[in-house]
Structure formats: structure tokens, C-alpha cells
Amino acid sequence: MVTATATGRTIERTRRxxxxxxxxxxxNVGFVLPFLIVYLALLVWPLFDGIWISLQKFDMxxxxxxxxxxxxYKRLFADKIFLGAVWNTALFVLMTVPAFVAIGLVLALALxxxxxxxxxxxxxxxxxxxxxxxxxxxxxxxxxxxxxxxxTNVLGAFGQAPIPILSDPSLALPGIAVATVWWGIGxxxxxxxxxxxxxxxxxxxxxxxDSAGRWRSFRHITLPSIRRTVVLVAVIxxxxxxxxxxxxxxxxxxxxxxASRPIVQFIYEQGFRNWDLGYAAAASEVLFGLMLIAxxxxxxxxxxxxxx
Amino acid sequence: MADIEIRDVSKRFGPVTVFDGLSLSVESGExxxxxxxxxxxxxxxxxxxxxxxxxxxxxxxxxxTRVDTLPPGARRVAMVFQHxxxxxxxxxxxxxxxxxxxxxxxxxxxxxxxQGAARTxxxxxxxxxxxxxxxxxxxxxxxxxxxxxxxxxxxLFDEPLSNxxxxxxxxxxxxxxxxxxxxxxxxxxxxxxxxxxxxxADRIVVMNEGRIEQVGTPMEIYTRPATKFVAxxxxxxxxxxxxxxxxxxxxxxxxxxxxxxxxxxELRTPVPADGLPAHQxxxxxxxxxxxxxxxxxxxxxxVEVVERLGDRTHLHVRLQDGSTLIAEDAGLSGVAVEDRVxxxxxxxxxxxxxxxxxxxxxxx
Numbered sequence: 001m002v003t004a005t006a007t008g009r010t011i012e013r014t015r016r017x018x019x020x021x022x023x024x025x026x027x028n029v030g031f032v033l034p035f036l037i038v039y040l041a042l043l044v045w046p047l048f049d050g051i052w053i054s055l056q057k058f059d060m061x062x063x064x065x066x067x068x069x070x071x072x073y074k075r076l077f078a079d080k081i082f083l084g085a086v087w088n089t090a091l092f093v094l095m096t097v098p099a100f101v102a103i104g105l106v107l108a109l110a111l112x113x114x115x116x117x118x119x120x121x122x123x124x125x126x127x128x129x130x131x132x133x134x135x136x137x138x139x140x141x142x143x144x145x146x147x148x149x150x151x152t153n154v155l156g157a158f159g160q161a162p163i164p165i166l167s168d169p170s171l172a173l174p175g176i177a178v179a180t181v182w183w184g185i186g187x188x189x190x191x192x193x194x195x196x197x198x199x200x201x202x203x204x205x206x207x208x209x210d211s212a213g214r215w216r217s218f219r220h221i222t223l224p225s226i227r228r229t230v231v232l233v234a235v236i237x238x239x240x241x242x243x244x245x246x247x248x249x250x251x252x253x254x255x256x257x258x259a260s261r262p263i264v265q266f267i268y269e270q271g272f273r274n275w276d277l278g279y280a281a282a283a284s285e286v287l288f289g290l291m292l293i294a295x296x297x298x299x300x301x302x303x304x305x306x307x308x
Numbered sequence: 309m310a311d312i313e314i315r316d317v318s319k320r321f322g323p324v325t326v327f328d329g330l331s332l333s334v335e336s337g338e339x340x341x342x343x344x345x346x347x348x349x350x351x352x353x354x355x356x357x358x359x360x361x362x363x364x365x366x367x368x369x370x371x372x373t374r375v376d377t378l379p380p381g382a383r384r385v386a387m388v389f390q391h392x393x394x395x396x397x398x399x400x401x402x403x404x405x406x407x408x409x410x411x412x413x414x415x416x417x418x419x420x421x422x423q424g425a426a427r428t429x430x431x432x433x434x435x436x437x438x439x440x441x442x443x444x445x446x447x448x449x450x451x452x453x454x455x456x457x458x459x460x461x462x463x464l465f466d467e468p469l470s471n472x473x474x475x476x477x478x479x480x481x482x483x484x485x486x487x488x489x490x491x492x493x494x495x496x497x498x499x500x501x502x503x504x505x506x507x508x509a510d511r512i513v514v515m516n517e518g519r520i521e522q523v524g525t526p527m528e529i530y531t532r533p534a535t536k537f538v539a540x541x542x543x544x545x546x547x548x549x550x551x552x553x554x555x556x557x558x559x560x561x562x563x564x565x566x567x568x569x570x571x572x573x574e575l576r577t578p579v580p581a582d583g584l585p586a587h588q589x590x591x592x593x594x595x596x597x598x599x600x601x602x603x604x605x606x607x608x609x610x611v612e613v614v615e616r617l618g619d620r621t622h623l624h625v626r627l628q629d630g631s632t633l634i635a636e637d638a639g640l641s642g643v644a645v646e647d648r649v650x651x652x653x654x655x656x657x658x659x660x661x662x663x664x665x666x667x668x669x670x671x672x
Contacts, residue, residue: 202393205360206454210407211381220406224397 054281061275072282082283084258085266086290088173092262093241093294095177100237101230103181104188109222111189112196122193129186133246140179141166141251166252169259176248176260180241188233195229196222231302235295242291263287311336311494312357312462317366317376319352326352326518329366334462334496335510336371339488342498343505344515345541350498351466353515357496358387358464370461381410386455387464391471392447394439394454400426401435404454425456428487445476452487462494469504481507502542506530514538532669536661539593545615545622547659548634552592557581564670565660567592570629573606577655578670584662591661596622598657599635601643605652609633611645625649 054072058065076082107125111118128136143150144165152162165175199222207217223230245264248254254261263283271280312334319326326349334340342350355361357368359380368376375383394403401422408418426432429449439447448468455463465484469477485508488495499505505512506526514521514529514537522534533539539547552567555574565581567590568574575592584590601623609625612632621641625633635651637643660668 200391200393202389202391203395205358205380206387206389206393206395207406208360208380209358209385209387210454210458211410212406213410216410220398221395 050281050284053278054285056278058278058281059275060271060277065278068278072278073286075279076282076286081258081261082263082266085261085263086286088258088260089242089244089262089287090290092173092177092180092244093238095174096180096241097234097237099177099181100185100188101233103185104233105192105226105230107185107189108192108196109218112193122189125189126186128183131183133183134250136179136183137247137250140175140182140247143179144175144251167256169256172252172256172260173248176244176251179251180244180247183247184237184240188237191229191233192226195226199225227302231299234298234302238294238298239291242287242294263290311338311371312496313369314353314357315367315369317356317368318364319349319356319361320364328518330518330520331366332513332520332523334494336494337492339485339495339497339508339510341505341509341512342496342515343500343502343512343542345500347517348515349518350500350513350515354387354464354466354496354498357383357462358385359383360387381407384458384461385464386458386460386462387466388448388451388455388468390467392439392451394447394450396439399436399438400431400442400450400453403439403450404457407454407458421457421459422453425453428456429453444472445480448472448480452484456491460493462496465495465497467499468497469499469501477504484508502544506542514541516541532672533593533659533667535667536591536593536665539659539661539667543595545596545634547593547595548632549661550592550594550631550633552590554581554584554586554588554590556586567660569607569627570631571607571627572629575653575655575658577658577660579658579660579668580671584660584668593659593661593667594633594653595657596634596636598654599633600652600654601635601637601641601649602652603650605650607633607651607653609649609651611643611647611649614641614643614645616641623649625651
């Protein structure tokens with residue numbers, strides 16, 4: 001009797017496995033194949049093709065290329081314009097990314113309350129994010145116009161001389177950075193708001209009963225709770241801001257005297273104005289490497305600090 | 309001396325008035341339980357004592373000092389939250405030490421207090437872990453430990469057992485009772501679970517819709533419920549109610565009320581009849597143990613449901629007029645569904661409720 005029951009159970013289990021099998025089966029590939037094709041064709045292949053082109057002397061005009069080893073890279077690191085563009089881009093990232101994190105967090109903290117006013121201000125601060133780069137640059141060109149821009153008018157009201165922001169080599173890049181932060185602050189703010197709303201209110205109440213003031217609550221409860229979001233915002237913004245192009249191209253054309261020319265503009269000019277695709281591809285790979293290093297450094301740094 | 313004195317407090321959330329002139333005093337060293345259904349205001353009252361909700365009128369004093377104008381941290385109370393509210397990024401040690409650091413205690417003092425509380429609660433080996441690595445019961449202990457290290461004037465518990473499974477809840481309940489006996493501290497405990505209230509409390513405050521229905525010892529609440537609400541809310545199975553009529557006086561030695569039950573039988577009770585309008589309807593409240601199967605009983609009915617609890621049996625009996633009573637019988641009761649039974653009501657154990665809902669009972 002016992003044997004019969006055991007056998008019956010075995011048969012039943014085998015039958016069930018036949019209906020919905022768990023385990024390797026080549027047919028399962030069908031589920032990931034559509035994604036895999038797109039991923040390989042639009043991401044992996046172009047990545048390696050780009051690396052391959054960067055190793056060639058490639059003429060886009062007639063579409064021919066000849067293997068050139070690291071010649072493009074050697075040329076790049078001797079090119080003062082390129083090195084200047086790398087410097088400008090790095091400076092721009094250093095100016096904007098901390099601002100995105102700090103201002104985004106401050107706005108989120110200030111607007112994380114259930115009032116109508118806060119909701120209206122959240123919408124207002126986020127609204128700039130939906131504007132296209134052309135509109136943003138028109139707005140800021142009108143801000144910065146030395147003869148009748150808003151800034152000039154405000155300075156004039158205080159009896160100050162106008163400051164020609166976009167035509168001053170030391171102010172052009174900061175000017176672009178301000179416009180960029182104004183344009184893109186919505187996303188970090190929203191990410192921080194979402195993170196803040198995940199923190200249980202009970203934690204703040206417990207802290208209040210533990211005699212923690214505002215600063216200690218922020219330092220010991222808010223900051224540790226949103227650490228992941230800080231990393232996320234920093235990495236996203238590093239990746240975005242290294243790709244600076246539209247704002248600077250439309251506001252200053254990279255000038256004055258190359259003071260605001262970013263890497264992407266250099267790539268654009270080499271590839272699409274000089275038809276030197278191998279050289280442009282090499283610059284692209286350098287940009288890719290820089291973004292990877294910066295994002296990884298940020299990620300590892302924050303992780304180690306959290307563990308230590 | 310009263311340790312916590314709530315005087316005439318009121319509280320509003322927008323247009324909703326939660327309390328309007330509520331007063332209560334908690335004695336020093338007392339274990340006071342706020343009991344009531346969801347939304348009755350018991351947690352709000354606790355949070356007002358803690359300083360997590362503002363007080364719109366009246367005042368709250370702790371050990372004679374007015375506290376309702378002080379921030380939570382300055383009131384010298386500790387609170388154990390329903391969801392524990394442990395700081396997830398800190399170790400257990402840091403969780404317990406956080407409040408002590410904030411008031412500027414020196415490290416040796418902090419170490420001594422945390423280690424002492426950890427030994428008491430048997431969580432010494434958990435001190436270097438983080439809350440995420442702990443089970444629900446362990447987190448509960450840490451939350452209590454975080455309260456103990458502060459050496460507060462009063463402990464406030466906001467439904468702290470509701471997240472534990474049944475077995476652990478019973479065990480933690482016993483531990484809390486032990487802890488109270490050892491610390492002799494004033495404790496206020498909010499719950500909607502009457503078993504927790506009955507087993508833990510020195511006194512229970514039964515609340516309903518922002519009002520205090522009754523304050524009393526567990527047995528006072530059980531045997532002499534002040535209102536129909538208290539009678540219905542406390543006790544398992546719930547008290548059953550019958551519509552009766554006062555037909556005269558002369559029941560018992562003191563001349564209590566004589567009632568006519570809906571099935572026509574008369575019941576002479578020792579409940580004082582003075583003030584009860586004659587020939588007016590009145591609600592008769594009966595606990596199961598006041599109604600027994602008895603061949604000599606005058607109330608007849610048919611058994612509809614038999615609930616066997618092992619040590620006793622509850623019988624749901626439909627009377628001849630259609631109303632239902634719950635009667636208690638022995639654990640090994642031979643009564644079956646559809647049996648016709650005669651019931652004897654203990655006249656000394658009945659409760660009468662007038663139209664105002666106020667309870668009347670036989671003299672103690």
C-alpha cells in the first residue's frame with residue numbers, strides 16, 4: 001500500500017514537470033532573442049565598430065579606411081584644441097554635477113510637504129526639463145545679453161556695469177553651467193523627492209523623542225536613507241554633463257577663444273566638418289573612457305564610504 | 309501622586325474634533341492601557357503625551373511639569389512604535405545610544421546603560437548587527453531597549469505587539485508585565501486587543517469616538533461596564549443584549565428591578581430600580597457565564613450553534629420570540645444543535661442599560 005502511494009506520487013510529479021518545465025531549454029532563447037538582436041545591432045556592434053574606426057585613417061568622404069594603429073590617439077593627445085576641450089568638459093562636469101546634487105536635494109527637502117504651494121513649485125521647477133535646448137539657450141541668451149539682458153538690467157538697477165558673461169573667456173563656461181543647471185534641475189529634484197518620501201515618518205518621530213535636532217535628524221536619518229539616490233543622481237549627471245554640446249554650441253559656439261568648447265563639439269567638428277571619422281571616433285572613445293572612469297569612481301567611492 | 313495629568317485637552321484635525329475637553333490622570337508606576345476600536349483617538353492621545361501631536365487646548369503635565377509646550381525630546385518620555393522605527397543604518401548599539409549621545413551623555417555612561425539594557429533584554433549578542441538582520445521579535449526587544457536606556461519618566465507603547473505572530477505576542481506580553489514589575493515605571497500602552505488590555509493593565513481606559521467611556525481596573529471594566537459600548541467591546545464572546553421591560557420593583561433583597569424578557573418570562577434582579585422608568589423598554593446585557601443550562605430554568609430556546617472551547621462550551625440559543633442568547637456550559641457538554649434547552653439566568657450578573665447607554669449593575 002505504501003509503495004503504491006509512493007509510486008503514484010512519483011508519476012504525478014513527472015507529469016506536472018512535463019506541463020511546466022523548469023530548467024535549461026533552447027526554446028527559452030526565443031524570449032530574449034528580440035531584445036538580444038536589438039542590443040547587439042544597436043549597442044554592442046556600434047561600440048566595437050567605433051573602436052575599430054578609431055584605429056583607422058578613415059575618410060568619410062569616400063568611405064574608405066586604412067588601419068592606422070594608435071596614430072589617431074597619439075595625434076589627439078598632442079592636439080591642444082582637444083586637450084582644451086577635455087579640460088573644459090571636466091571643468092563643466094565639476095561645476096554642474098555637485099550643483100545638481102546639492103540644489104536638487106535642497107529643493108526636494110524644501111518642497112517635500114503636502115501643501116498646494118509646494119506642489120505648484122515642484123511643477124514649476126520641473127517644467128524647465130521639458131524645454132528643448134534651443135528654447136533654453138534663447139532664454140539664457142536674453143538673460144546674458146550685455147546691452148539689454150535681464151542680468152544687465154538688474155546690475156544697472158544697482159548702478160553696476162554690465163558683465164559680458166558669454167564673451168568673457170573665464171565666465172562663458174560658468175554661464176553655460178548655470179543655464180544647464182536651471183534646465184535640468186527637475187530630474188534630480190524629483191528623484192530626491194521620491195527617495196525622501198520613502199523614509200518612514202516614524203523614524204523622524206523616534207529621532208524627535210531621541211532629542212535629535214534638525215541637523216542631526218538630517219545627518220543620521222535623511223542622508224543615510226537617500227544615499228543610493230545621491231549616487232544615482234551623481235552618476236546620471238556625470239554621464240549627461242560629459243556630453244555637453246547643444247547649450248554651448250548655441251550660446252558660444254565653443255568660444256571665446258575655445259574657452260567653452262566641449263569634447264562632443266570637437267568630435268562633431270572633426271567627424272562632420274572635417275570628415276575625419278577615425279580621429280572623431282578616437283575622441284569619442286576617450287570621452288567614453290572618461291565617463292566610465294568618473295561614474296565608476298563616484299560609485300565605488302560612495303559604496304566604500306557607506307561600508308566603512 | 310498623579311504622574312501624568314491630562315487636563316481638559318482638546319484636539320482637532322481640520323474640521324474634525326478628536327477630543328473636546330478630555331481629562332485623565334495616570335498614577336506613578338501605573339500600567340495604564342488605552343483600549344478602543346480603530347479611530348477612537350487612543351493613539352492620538354498617546355502621541356499628544358509624547359509630543360508628536362500638538363495640543364489645541366488644555367494642558368498635559370508629567371511629574372508636575374507642564375510638558376505640552378515642550379518638544380518631544382524634552383518631555384523625558386520614551387516611546388515604542390508599532391513598526392519599531394529602528395534606525396536602519398545604525399547598529400543595534402548605535403540605535404540605543406543615539407538618544408543618549410543627543411543629550412550629551414559621556415561614552416562610559418552610554419556603554420554602561422546600553423550594556424545593562426541589552427543584558428536585561430538578552431540582546432547582548434545582537435549589539436553589532438543592523439535592524440535588517442533581526443527577526444520581528446528581536447527588533448521589538450531592541451525597540452524596548454532603546455526606551456529603557458533613556459531611563460524615562462514614562463514609557464509609551466503604541467500597539468507594540470500587533471506586528472508579532474500569536475505565540476510571540478503572548479510571550480512578549482508576559483515579558484512586558486515582568487519588565488513593568490521590575491522597573492516600576494509609569495507605562496501607557498495603546499491597544500485594540502482586549503486580551504492585552506485585560507492581562508497587562510493596572511487600569512484600563514476604554515475609549516470610543518474621542519471620549520473616555522470608562523476608567524477602571526480590568527475586573528471593574530469586565531464586571532461593571534459603565535456603558536453599553538464598554539459592555540459590548542470587552543469580553544469574549546461579546547455580551548448579548550435583549551430588549552426587556554421594567555415591570556416593577558421588589559427583586560432581590562434591596563428591591564431591585566423586575567424585568568419581563570421578550571419571551572414573556574419574568575426576571576427578578578438585584579439591580580437597583582430607582583431611577584428606572586417603569587413600563588419602559590430597557591436593554592438587558594448578559595455575559596455567557598451568566599446564562600446556564602438548567603432543567604429548572606424558565607427561559608426556553610433551541611440551540612443553533614455549539615462552540616466547543618475545551619474547558620467550556622458556548623451555546624448560541626434562539627429563544628421562543630426569535631432573539632438569541634449565548635449560554636455557557638461545561639467543556640464536556642452533551643448539548644447538540646437543534647436541542648431544546650431550558651436556561652437559567654443569574655439575576656445578580658445581569659447588566660441593565662437605559663436609553664442613555666449608561667450601565668446599571670447589582671451592588672458589589
